[in-house]
Amino acid sequence: MIGARNWMRVLVVMAALGCASQANAEPYLAAQMGLKCAQCHVNPTGGGMRTVFGNAFAQTQLAAKKIGGDDDMWTGQVMKFLSVGGNARANYTYVDVPHQDSTSEFEMEEARAYLDFGVIPNRLSVYIDQRFAPGNSTNLEANVRYWIKENAFYVKAGRMYLPFGYRLEDDNAFVRQASGINMQTPDEGVEFGMEQGNWSTQFALSNGSGGGPENDKGKQLAARVEFVQSVWRVGASALYNDTDAGNRSGAGLFGAFRVGAVTLLGEVDYIDDESIGVDGRKLMASLAEADWKIRQGHNLKLAFEWLEPNRDVDEDEQQRASLLYEWSPIQFVQLRGGVRLYDGIPQNDNQNRTQAFVQLHGFF
Amino acid sequence: MSEPTSNFMGRQGFFLLPVLLALAGCAGNGEGLDQNGEPVSGGPPPNSDFAEIQATIFTPICTNCHIGANAPQGLRLDEANSYAMLVNVASGEVPSLLRVNPGNPDTSYIVQKLQGNNAVGARMPFGGPYLPQDRIDLVRRWIAAGAPAAASPPNQLTVASTVPGSAEVAPAGTSKLTVIFAGDVDASLATRETFGLRNGFDELVPLAAVRVPTGRPNVVELTTMQPLLQGTYQLEVRANGPVALADNAGHVLDGDADGKAGGDFLMSFDVSAGEKK
Numbered sequence: 001m002i003g004a005r006n007w008m009r010v011l012v013v014m015a016a017l018g019c020a021s022q023a024n025a026e027p028y029l030a031a032q033m034g035l036k037c038a039q040c041h042v043n044p045t046g047g048g049m050r051t052v053f054g055n056a057f058a059q060t061q062l063a064a065k066k067i068g069g070d071d072d073m074w075t076g077q078v079m080k081f082l083s084v085g086g087n088a089r090a091n092y093t094y095v096d097v098p099h100q101d102s103t104s105e106f107e108m109e110e111a112r113a114y115l116d117f118g119v120i121p122n123r124l125s126v127y128i129d130q131r132f133a134p135g136n137s138t139n140l141e142a143n144v145r146y147w148i149k150e151n152a153f154y155v156k157a158g159r160m161y162l163p164f165g166y167r168l169e170d171d172n173a174f175v176r177q178a179s180g181i182n183m184q185t186p187d188e189g190v191e192f193g194m195e196q197g198n199w200s201t202q203f204a205l206s207n208g209s210g211g212g213p214e215n216d217k218g219k220q221l222a223a224r225v226e227f228v229q230s231v232w233r234v235g236a237s238a239l240y241n242d243t244d245a246g247n248r249s250g251a252g253l254f255g256a257f258r259v260g261a262v263t264l265l266g267e268v269d270y271i272d273d274e275s276i277g278v279d280g281r282k283l284m285a286s287l288a289e290a291d292w293k294i295r296q297g298h299n300l301k302l303a304f305e306w307l308e309p310n311r312d313v314d315e316d317e318q319q320r321a322s323l324l325y326e327w328s329p330i331q332f333v334q335l336r337g338g339v340r341l342y343d344g345i346p347q348n349d350n351q352n353r354t355q356a357f358v359q360l361h362g363f364f
Numbered sequence: 365m366s367e368p369t370s371n372f373m374g375r376q377g378f379f380l381l382p383v384l385l386a387l388a389g390c391a392g393n394g395e396g397l398d399q400n401g402e403p404v405s406g407g408p409p410p411n412s413d414f415a416e417i418q419a420t421i422f423t424p425i426c427t428n429c430h431i432g433a434n435a436p437q438g439l440r441l442d443e444a445n446s447y448a449m450l451v452n453v454a455s456g457e458v459p460s461l462l463r464v465n466p467g468n469p470d471t472s473y474i475v476q477k478l479q480g481n482n483a484v485g486a487r488m489p490f491g492g493p494y495l496p497q498d499r500i501d502l503v504r505r506w507i508a509a510g511a512p513a514a515a516s517p518p519n520q521l522t523v524a525s526t527v528p529g530s531a532e533v534a535p536a537g538t539s540k541l542t543v544i545f546a547g548d549v550d551a552s553l554a555t556r557e558t559f560g561l562r563n564g565f566d567e568l569v570p571l572a573a574v575r576v577p578t579g580r581p582n583v584v585e586l587t588t589m590q591p592l593l594q595g596t597y598q599l600e601v602r603a604n605g606p607v608a609l610a611d612n613a614g615h616v617l618d619g620d621a622d623g624k625a626g627g628d629f630l631m632s633f634d635v636s637a638g639e640k641k
Contacts (some may be wrong), residue, residue: 095493103493109486135484138457172491180434184490212438212456218535220434241433244535245440245527248433262378273432276442278531281432292378302378306390309401315392316401345394345401348424353493 027166028291028301029062031256032263034230036200037167042083042116044154044193045202045224046167047183048129048141049085049114050076055364059331064297067330074332074364081121085114086364088133093357098349108133109359112140123147140186156191163191163202163224164237165252165267166287174307174320175267178285179250181222181239185210189219200226200235208241208248218242231258237269246275265289282311299326301338318344318351334361400424413506414447415514421499422446425489439463444525448544450474451511452579457484466511469504478503513546513582520618520625521547521611523601524582528633536636537591541599547611548581558609559586560600569597581612594637601629 027046030037037046040054050058052075059066059073076083089109096102111133117126129141143158161167164181176182189206201224208220219242226235234255241248252269267287274280289303301324308317324338336359344351398404400423422430422441430441437456439449450464455473461483465472473482478500480487487494506512513524527542528534541561554576561569570589577583586599601609603617603626610616620627 093492097493100496131485134486135482138484177429180429180432180436184429184486185434185436208433209438210434210436212436215438217537242535243433244538245433245445246532271432273434274533275433275440276431277444278529290378300378313397313401313403315395316397317390317392319391343391345392345397345399347394347397347399348401350425350493355492 026169028263028265031233031265032258036228038195042127044195045163047161049116052076063328063331065330081118083116087112088362089359091357091359095353095355097353122150152196154193159186159188160191161186162204162206162222164222164239165254165269173287174285174305175269175287178271178283178307179269187211198228200228208243216244232256243275248273248275261293263291284308297328316345332362332364336361412514413502417503417506418443418446444529447513448583464507464511469507472507475504521545521615522618522621523629526631530631533634533636536594538635539588539591541586543584543601545582549576549584550610550612551576553609554584557607558602562598564596592635594635596632596634599631603628
């Protein structure tokens with residue numbers, strides 16, 4: 001960990017940026033603070049390990065109360081060239097599906113650890129994101145990242161999450177399901193990125209096999225560009241996956257706007273997948289989310305999602321409404337709870353289920 | 365930049381969201397659709413365990429994610445692909461296990477994923493709700509029975525699907541075709557005499573190999589001598605003439621799906637002008 005003097009430097013940097021800090025893996029936090037994902041995450045596209053700034057953010061602003069003194073600040077840097085981090089989420093979930101007995105269970109959703117070997121500080125890193133639970137250890141990301149120009153241009157190669165829309169923590173969000181790009185489907189390839197001024201841009205070339213073994217010569221292109229201002233942001237995404245089974249293309253728009261203590265996020269994606277059925281299938285998905293920072297450490301989230309699974313079929317649309325409360329009583333601990341209401345065609349019970357959950361989230 | 369705080373304007377913004385959402389769509393009423401969100405076809409109900417698994421598990425639940433070119437682990441569980449991508453195919457997460465090991469539900473990775481005793485990753489369906497026990501039992505029963513394909517009519521062999529599919533556009537450079545049967549094929553009859561491929565000039569395209577892959581007795585793979593060029597092609601599986609394709613019990617292929625043995629199976633597809641991959 002860095003000492004008190006270095007910690008003061010962090011505070012100075014934060015003050016210079018003119019923003020109170022906050023860090024986690026949810027895009028609303030970045031939108032709330034007018035920051036890029038790269039500000040708080042080692043990965044410029046967000047998610048996974050936090051930067052020194054991100055860790056400071058989590059301790060001083062996300063938490064309602066900080067335990068310990070400034071000398072006890074966790075930065076993630078355990079030695080000069082090595083930083084570590086992690087996430088663990090333990091859930092209690094209740095599910096009610098029409099015409100079925102309701103169920104509930106305790107569940108370890110995930111336990112992940114991050115390692116970042118900064119072999120050439122601020123230039124060359126080897127990064128690993130390993131999931132240790134549930135089940136045996138599984139690699140989610142393993143890549144080499146080289147900043148061609150410090151904090152401006154980078155190239156990344158290996159296994160990685162792909163850039164498309166918002167990197168939501170919830171992989172079951174309709175926009176992440178429909179796009180097929182989420183944290184369950186890391187892919188192997190190469191990514192080029194630019195973090196210049198208000199712009200954040202990524203372009204990835206990967207196998208396009210959903211994290212599975214590559215079985216053809218076709219590749220996937222995924223690109224994302226975002227323009228970030230202090231109270232609003234707007235971005236666009238595109239993908240094209242060339243496979244023997246049929247080509248898949250997609251485009252999306254996303255943006256956010258902050259109104260006082262409330263941050264509004266939106267994303268709309270359109271996917272044209274020729275690999276489904278005889279005629280292919282066109283899908284649309286959207287997300288609208290409002291996050292209300294009631295006071296430090298307390299966030300109320302309201303989200304509505306809409307999914308059109310097949311544009312050629314009428315009356316098959318689905319909706320999901322979520323109301324969540326997130327409380328961070330002390331640093332690196334978050335208690336989340338909420339309910340998700342699914343609304344789909346009446347013939348499909350699963351599309352009309354209700355889920356409620358409480359989650360204890362520990363991270364560093 | 366100032367610290368965002370709770371204020372009246374913020375609260376207005378929060379409750380503004382439902383108003384904005386009024387502009388978005390609503391859930392469908394499902395009129396004229398089956399439980400899978402597809403127009404009601406009026407076809408017969410599932411007539412086998414696998415057909416029931418497809419109709420009640422894979423299509424309505426799993427294909428929320430496991431569909432199309434970006435399906436997780438490349439596993440596509442739509443009706444046209446599920447059987448060929450499951451039975452006797454190694455798991456992506458644990459390659460030492462087959463996704464479906466016919467006759468052995470306990471060592472089939474799909475069962476482990478559904479039960480939650482899988483070695484790697486999350487239980488499926490991802491994020492729940494997990495399948496009721498009777499649905500898991502259905503999958504186990506199907507595998508224990510040898511994981512047969514969807515039943516064909518009694519004492520008949522039919523074509524279940526092909527890759528590329530009928531009327532699909534395959535990329536230039538395609539050199540492999542796959543035919544999946546509803547029933548096990550007599551491998552000795554899977555030859556260039558029973559399988560043929562013609563180009564748009566009605567010329568036979570030379571085939572380098574026609575084979576039944578090991579452990580997949582209901583599948584025949586064709587490999588062309590040369591990658592296919594742009595154009596229209598017709599795949600033939602012959603059920604007439606001196607040599608006709610049949611299953612292991614000697615039931616001749618019902619290629620034209622008229623409910624009677626005999627009748628060639630014919631299917632056309634296109635190859636795109638794209639560059640060879």
